[in-house]
Structure formats: structure tokens, C-alpha cells
Amino acid sequence: xxxxxxxxxxxxxxxxxxxxxxxxxxxxxxxxxxxxxxxxxxxxxxxxxxxxxxxxxxxxxxxxxxxxxxxxxxxxxxxxxxxxxxxxxxxxxxxxxxxxxxxxxxxxxxxxxxxxxxxxxxxxxxxxxxxxxxxxxxxxxxxxxxxxxxxxxxxxxxxxxxxxxxxxxxxxxxxxxxxxxxxxxxxxxxxxxxxxxxxxxxxxxxxxxxxxxxxxxxxxxxxxxxxxxxxxxxxxxxxxxxxxxxxxxxxxxxxxxxxxxxxxxxxxxxxxxxxxxxxxxxxxxxxxxxxxxxxxxxxxxxxxxxxxxxxxxxxxxxxxxxxxxxxxxxxxxxxxxxxxxxxxxxxxxxxxxxxxxxxxxxxxxxxxxxxxxxxxxxxxxxxxxxxxxxxxxxxxxxxxxxxxxxxxxxxxxxxxxxxxxxxxxxxxxxxxxxxxxxxxxxxxxxxxxxxxxxxxxxxxxxxxxxxxxxxxxxxxxxxxxxxxxxxxxxxxxxxxxxxxxxxxxxxxxxxxxxxxxxxxxxxxxxxxxxxxxxxxxxxxxxxxxxxxxxxxxxxxxxxxxxxxxxxxxxxxxxxxxxxxxxxxxxxxxxxxxxxxxxxxxxxxxxxxxxxx
Ligand SMILES: Nc1ncnc2c1ncn2[C@@H]1O[C@H](COP(=O)(O)OP(=O)(O)OP(=O)(O)O)[C@@H](O)[C@H]1O
Numbered sequence: 001x002x003x004x005x006x007x008x009x010x011x012x013x014x015x016x017x018x019x020x021x022x023x024x025x026x027x028x029x030x031x032x033x034x035x036x037x038x039x040x041x042x043x044x045x046x047x048x049x050x051x052x053x054x055x056x057x058x059x060x061x062x063x064x065x066x067x068x069x070x071x072x073x074x075x076x077x078x079x080x081x082x083x084x085x086x087x088x089x090x091x092x093x094x095x096x097x098x099x100x101x102x103x104x105x106x107x108x109x110x111x112x113x114x115x116x117x118x119x120x121x122x123x124x125x126x127x128x129x130x131x132x133x134x135x136x137x138x139x140x141x142x143x144x145x146x147x148x149x150x151x152x153x154x155x156x157x158x159x160x161x162x163x164x165x166x167x168x169x170x171x172x173x174x175x176x177x178x179x180x181x182x183x184x185x186x187x188x189x190x191x192x193x194x195x196x197x198x199x200x201x202x203x204x205x206x207x208x209x210x211x212x213x214x215x216x217x218x219x220x221x222x223x224x225x226x227x228x229x230x231x232x233x234x235x236x237x238x239x240x241x242x243x244x245x246x247x248x249x250x251x252x253x254x255x256x257x258x259x260x261x262x263x264x265x266x267x268x269x270x271x272x273x274x275x276x277x278x279x280x281x282x283x284x285x286x287x288x289x290x291x292x293x294x295x296x297x298x299x300x301x302x303x304x305x306x307x308x309x310x311x312x313x314x315x316x317x318x319x320x321x322x323x324x325x326x327x328x329x330x331x332x333x334x335x336x337x338x339x340x341x342x343x344x345x346x347x348x349x350x351x352x353x354x355x356x357x358x359x360x361x362x363x364x365x366x367x368x369x370x371x372x373x374x375x376x377x378x379x380x381x382x383x384x385x386x387x388x389x390x391x392x393x394x395x396x397x398x399x400x401x402x403x404x405x406x407x408x409x410x411x412x413x414x415x416x417x418x419x420x421x422x423x424x425x426x427x428x429x430x431x432x433x434x435x436x437x438x439x440x441x442x443x444x445x446x447x448x449x450x451x452x453x454x455x456x457x458x459x460x461x462x463x464x465x466x467x468x469x470x471x472x473x474x475x476x477x478x479x480x481x482x483x484x485x486x487x488x489x490x491x492x493x494x495x496x497x498x499x500x501x502x503x504x505x506x507x508x509x510x511x512x513x514x515x516x517x518x519x520x521x522x523x524x525x526x527x528x529x530x531x532x533x534x535x536x537x538x539x540x541x542x543x544x545x546x547x548x549x550x551x552x553x554x555x556x557x558x559x560x561x562x563x564x565x566x567x568x569x570x571x572x573x574x575x576x577x578x579x580x581x582x583x584x585x586x587x588x589x590x591x592x593x594x595x596x597x598x599x600x601x602x603x604x605x606x607x608x609x610x611x612x
Contacts, residue, residue, distance in 0.1 A: 083604065085596035086612050091565040092386050093367035094612065100383040107144035113137065117153040122198050125270040130190055130263060140579075141382040142182035143191045149380055150178060150195035150354065175349065177374050179329070180358040182382040183389065184574025185550070189260055189327070192356050193249075196323045197264075197271055199354070200246045200298050203322065204273075209240040239296030241274070244316055247299045247323035248348070250341065252331045254279035254303060254477055255484055256548045260327065261301045275299040278306055281477045291317070304332060304340040311347055318344065322353040328548050329357035330366050330567070338369075360548075360574060361386065361567045386610040388570060392577035392585060394602045399590035409457060411588050412560055413464040416444055419556050420466075420536035427535075443487050443553040446540040447572045449561040457560060458540040465531050468538035471545055480545070487539060487551045543572045551575045559587040562594055566611040569601050 110116075113126050116139075131137050139147065148154035182188055204210055216237055249264075251257050261277030268275050276290040276297045291297065291310070300307075311317050324345065326332050332341045345355065355374075359366070362381070370377055388394075397404075397411050404411040423442050427433045433440065446461075446468075448454050454470040461468035469483055540560075557576045563569045576583025587598055604611050 083600050083612050085594065086566055086600050086604075089565050089597075090612060091363055091567050092610075092612055093362040093364050095362075095381050095385055095610065099381070100385075100610075103141075103145060103381070104383040107141055110139060110144040110148075113139055113143075115139075116147045116194075117151050118147070118194060118198050119201060121271050122194055122201070122267075125267050126190070126194070129266045129270055132266075140182075140187040140191075141384070142180060142186050142188050142380070143194075145182075145380045145382060146178070146180045146188075146191040147195055149378065150192065150356065151198065175352045175355060177355045177377040178357065179362070179370065179377050179379045179381075180356060181362050181379070181385050182360065183384055183387070184360045184571060185578025186360075186382065187579065188358050188360070189263060192325050192327070192358055193260075193264060193267070196247050196249075196299070196325065196354075196356075197267060197273060199323060200273060201271065203246060204298070207240070213237065213240055238292075238294040241296035241298060241320070242294055243292045243297070243314070244320040245276075245297045245300040246320060247325070248307070248318075248321050248344075249299065249301045249325040249327060250304050250307065250332060250344065251301065251327045252303065252337065252547065253545060254281040255481060255545070256328065257281075257301050257303060258481060259488070259548070259550060264299055264301060273298040275301065277301040279303050280306060281481070304337060304344060308340045308343055311344065315347060318348040319351065321348040321351055323356070324348050324352055324354070325356045325358060327358045329359040330361050330363050331544075331547055333357070333366055333369055334363075335365075342373075361570050363567050384608075384610070386566070386570065386612075387608055388573050388601075388605045388611070389577055390605065390608045391581070392573055392583040392605065394573070394585045394587060394605055396598060396602065397586060397588050399588050406590060408560060408588050408590050409460040412446060412457065412558055413461055413466060415558055415586050415588075416446075416461065416466050416536060416538060417464075417533060419444060420533040424535055440535050441486075441553075442536045442556065443551070444536060444538045444556045444558060445487070445546065445551065445554055445572075445575050446538060446558045446560050447543055447546075447563070448540060449542065449564065451542055453561070454540045454542060458538075461538055461540070466533050466538055467536060468540055471539055471541040473545075483539060484549060484551075486537060487553050488549060489553060543568055546575055547571055549575070550578065552578055552581070555581075555583055557583065557585045559585060562587060562589060562598060566601065570611065 113123055116123070127134070127137055149156065180188055180191055182191070249260055251260055257277050257279040258281070261275065264275040264277075274293070274295060274297050276293065276299075278287045278290055278300065279302065282290075287306070287310075291300070307317070326341060326345075331337060357370075357377070362385070397415060399408050399411045400406055404414070420442055423440070427440055446457060448457055451472050454472050458468045458470035471480060471483055475483070543563075554576045557573055559569075559572060563572055573583070573585045576585065589595055589598055601611060
């Protein structure tokens with residue numbers, strides 16, 4: 001022992017090479033591996049590697065567990081586990097943040113409708129025919145993105161493809177396919193309509209059949225004049241487009257057919273083309289007259305049901321179609337509509353130049369359908385797709401709390417009374433009471449999940465002195481359009497906010513938003529039964545009937561039931577806050593409702609994030 005002690009140096013001295021990195025290659029030429037788990041593994045290290053503390057995960061590992069597709073996908077400062085509850089549903093197809101950013105940059109260079117390669121007459125018709133009474137009109141993001149692409153003027157070469165569309169027999173080598181996806185109320189209709197009209201006008205100018213028809217008409221006219229007839233009779237020869245339109249726009253409901261039809265008609269007055277709208281709202285005779293009008297038909301607007309049944313008996317109706325637009329594509333390509341819509345696409349494919357699908361949401365089901373059926377489709381999606389604009393605020397009413405004690409209908413009535421009374425007080429105090437009571441009218445939409453519930457809720461609201469009506473498939477179509485007209489025309493001016501900026505007042509949600517953040521003014525008082533609320537009109541419906549309806553007059557939306565998915569949240573809240581306007585949603589949350597989902601949607605809205 002004493003001998004051993006003698007040999008040990010009295011002081012431990014560090015090697016003179018302690019600061020140097022250890023050699024990586026051994027004299028034998030083999031790489032030296034440091035043993036990190038041995039007793040000396042921690043020596044001579046410049047950084048502490050303390051065992052038991054988890055190492056920071058690699059980016060790849062984080063990416064794998066978060067579901068983000070790439071580094072650019074992950075928004076800066078966003079916690080990885082956000083949208084926990086919504087991720088369980090995973091209703092919407094993701095769009096990468098990298099793509100969103102690149103689109104933002106690309107479209108920022110377009111400032112005016114004059115920047116598009118549209119024909120002058122089309123450009124000149126936008127303000128007086130499509131956007132009547134609006135000043136300082138600029139194209140919206142989807143219009144900036146889609147119009148150049150559909151016109152083929154965005155510098156991206158037309159992809160020539162040879163493909164099978166639906167059935168093996170139907171191939172078309174020149175057809176282009178587009179998916180236009182943008183927020184609700186962001187001007188998607190004009191985004192596809194203007195290039196479609198432009199295309200049919202160009203085609204008309206070089207169509208030999210139409211040129212020959214014009215000559216024949218002129219000759220006949222001259223002959224009649226030569227015979228001394230004052231008003232020449234109409235030619236017996238029908239126009240080449242009679243019963244064979246060049247463009248078809250499909251929409252899910254007759255209300256939407258009427259809405260898009262009215263816009264198309266308005267543009268036709270100056271651009272000079274012929275359009276016809278058909279739906280179950282018209283008699284068979286009217287439909288026939290419109291389709292087979294001898295002066296021809298350039299654009300046909302229809303529901304798939306009606307068109308599919310006409311095409312069944314008269315396939316020629318689809319024989320000349322070069323442009324087919326499927327608006328509200330997430331509905332028209334869902335399980336119930338797909339057979340009809342696909343049959344129409346299939347029949348039209350041989351002559352098609354462009355197939356345009358348009359939607360405010362890309363559900364995962366639509367995404368996988370497109371990957372299978374249209375793998376080359378060009379997706380034109382706006383930077384804010386799937387985000388509910390920040391100018392729309394979402395309040396939450398906890399129905400379980402005092403004074404409602406689980407009575408949702410009471411909470412709904414109370415919220416409506418609060419809105420109506422607040423509007424009345426505001427109008428009186430600001431001297432804004434109009435003689436025409438319609439100008440002061442508040443239009444509120446109440447959404448329920450089930451059709452049957454709509455009538456029940458409307459009846460309850462009526463019993464509380466509220467002017468409420470239920471809209472369902474059972475409502476006669478004439479009545480439906482009368483009701484909707486009141487909600488689509490912006491009678492009273494609704495404050496506007498700039499497109500991307502948040503509303504003037506945005507109340508941040510608390511870190512853990514309480515479900516009683518929306519406090520009705522008269523929360524203690526049940527609306528008295530014999531009093532009525534004259535300045536408020538309420539529509540109770542499921543969102544099926546309201547998809548795409550341009551409810552400009554609506555500032556308030558009440559979600560009586562918590563929507564089943566983010567898709568429904570987007571479409572229902574999308575009935576307010578349209579085209580830069582401000583809006584307010586109120587969601588009634590009761591027993592058994594997904595409070596976590598509501599909270600996440602609300603947080604996402606406040607942050608302006610895309611929902612999942
Ligand atoms: N460039 C523009 N500037 C101002 N308003 C516009 C512009 N383009 C369209 N609008 C108006 O915006 C409103 C909404 O347009 P549109 O109905 O096409 O929206 P949308 O995107 O189809 O909505 P949804 O997804 O709900 O169907 C319409 O009243 C339309 O007149």
C-alpha cells in the first residue's frame with residue numbers, strides 16, 4: 001500500500017492538450033469513437049451533457065409527430081400541440097405555409113382588374129354590371145390568383161396531358177383542370193365567371209358555324225327588306241348554340257342558381273352573350289324554352305339533378321361544352337352528389353377545355369377524391385384558406401349557467417333580444433333611426449344541425465316575440481327565395497373592414513377562454529312573451545341551404561348547435577363578415593357539446609390561423 005502511494009503523483013495535473021479536440025482518427029487509421037457512457041465519458045467536454053435530461057428533438061422528429069409537412073409549414077411561434085381537439089377530427093386538407101407565403105407574394109403584384117388579360121369589354125363591365133355602386137374596386141386574392149391562371153396568362157405553361165377522367169372511354173388530351181379554393185365571401189364567383197365569359201367571347205369570334213349563321217341571318221334580313229317588309233321575321237334557322245351551351249355552371253341549389261344567374265345576366269347586358277338559368281324552381285315549359293331558345297345559349301347555369309336528367313334524354317346538351325364549372329365543389333363532389341356530378345363531367349369531357357372546381361373548403365374527402373380522379377388538377381388556393389377572418393368575432397354563451405339552466409332556445413332568444421335592443425339603442429342615441437324600417441332591420445341567421453330542429457327553434461323564437469322563420473327543403477321554393485332576398489341585399493350599411501386587417505375592436509380571448517364570455521345585456525330577464533322585436537328578422541336553418549348564399553345583410557350568426565366539424569364552422573360563420581365586412585358569431589354551448597373544439601376554433605380565429 002505504501003509502495004503504491006509512493007508511485008501516485010502528489011498532485012493531479014491536466015494534460016497540456018486538454019483544450020484540444022481529441023484525435024478523430026487512430027494511428028491505425030480507424031475513426032475513434034468517444035465512449036460517452038463510460039466513467040470518463042463526461043470529461044473534457046465543452047458542453048454539459050447531463051444524463052436524464054431529454055435532448056432537444058430533431059426537426060425531423062418534431063415534424064413527424066406534429067403532422068406538419070415541412071419546416072415552412074410550421075407557423076412561427078405556434079405551439080406544436082395546438083388544435084388538439086380539432087386534430088382528432090382532421091376535417092380539412094392541409095395547405096402548407098410555404099405555399100401560402102409564395103402565393104401571397106405572387107398576388108401582391110396585381111393591383112387592378114386592368115392587370116388581367118381580359119378583353120376590354122369584359123373589364124369595362126365589371127364595375128357597372130357586377131360590382132354596382134362600389135368604389136375603388138380591386139381584385140380579391142382569389143381573383144388575382146385565378147383569373148390569370150384560367151386565362152392562361154400567368155406565365156405557367158399549359159400542361160398538356162393525356163388522361164382518363166372518369167371512365168376509360170373518356171379521354172381528353174387538352175383539358176385543363178383547376179381547383180379554386182378561397183375563404184367564404186371572397187369573390188370566387190367572379191374569379192371563375194370573368195375568364196369563362198372571356199373564353200366564350202373569344203371562341204365565338206372564331207367559330208365558323210356562328211359566322212355562317214350570322215351571314216345567313218343578314219342575307220335573310222336583306223331579302224325581307226327587298227320585299228318591302230318593315231320588320232323582318234326571325235330566321236327559322238336556330239343559332240348553333242341552341243340547346244348546346246359552351247359553358248355550364250353547376251350549383252347545388254336553386255337559390256344559388258338564381259344568385260349566380262343574376263350576376264351572369266347582368267354581365268351579359270354589356271358583354272353581349274346569352275345565358276340561361278334552369279332549376280326546379282321553373283316549370284318544364286320555361287326550362288325547355290330557355291334551353292332551346294332559337295337565339296342560342298352561351299352559358300347555362302343549373303343544378304346537377306336537373307341537368308343530369310335532361311342529359312339523360314338529350315345528351316347533345318353537353319355536346320359542345322368547353323367550360324364546366326362545379327361551384328360549391330365540396331358539396332357537389334360529396335357522397336350524395338358525386339354520381340350525378342361525375343356523370344355530367346364524364347359526358348362533357350370529350351369537348352371540355354377547362355374544368356373548374358370551386359370551394360371555400362377542401363375537406364379531406366374532397367382532397368382524396370381529387371388525388372384519385374384528377375391527380376394533375378392545378379390547385380389555386382389563397383393564403384387565408386380555412387381561416388375564419390379576424391374581423392368576425394366569436395362569442396360563447398354557456399347555456400348551462402344562470403339564467404338559462406340548460407335551455408338553449410331561451411339562450412338563443414335572449415341573445416337575439418340583446419342584439420335587437422342594442423341596435424335600437426344605438427340607432428336612437430346616434431340619431432340613425434330611418435323612416436323606412438327595413439333600413440334599420442337586423443338580419444340574424446340561426447344555424448341548427450338537424451333540419452327538424454329548425455322549425456322547432458323558429459316556433460319557440462316566435463313565441464318570444466321574435467320575427468323568425470325556418471328555412472328547410474319543405475319550404476316552397478318561391479317562399480325560400482323571398483326570405484333569402486331579405487338576407488342577401490345589404491339594406492343597411494354594414495361597417496367594412498379592410499380585407500386582411502382585423503376588425504377595429506378585437507377582444508382577445510383569455511388564455512383559457514371562459515365559456516361565458518358573451519354576456520347578454522338582459523341576462524336576468526326572459527324576453528316577455530307579449531312584447532315583440534320589430535327591428536330584427538331571424539332565419540333558422542341548417543347550413544345546407546345557405547352554402548354560397550351571399551348574405552351581405554347578415555351581421556350576426558348564432559350557432560344554436562355546435563357544428564359537427566370545422567368545415568361547418570367555416571361555412572356557417574362565412575354567412576357574416578363577407579367581403580371585408582365585420583361580423584359576429586355567437587355559439588351556444590350546452591351539456592355534451594365539445595367545449596374544447598369551440599375554444600380551439602375561437603383561438604384560431606383570434607390568431608387568424610387556418611383551421612384543421
Ligand atoms: N373585387 C371585389 N371587390 C368588392 N366586392 C366584390 C369583389 N368581388 C366580388 N365582390 C362581392 O363579394 C361578395 C361575395 O362574392 P361571392 O358570392 O362570389 O363570394 P364567394 O367567395 O363565392 O362566397 P361563398 O364561399 O360563400 O360562396 C358579392 O357580393 C360580390 O359582389
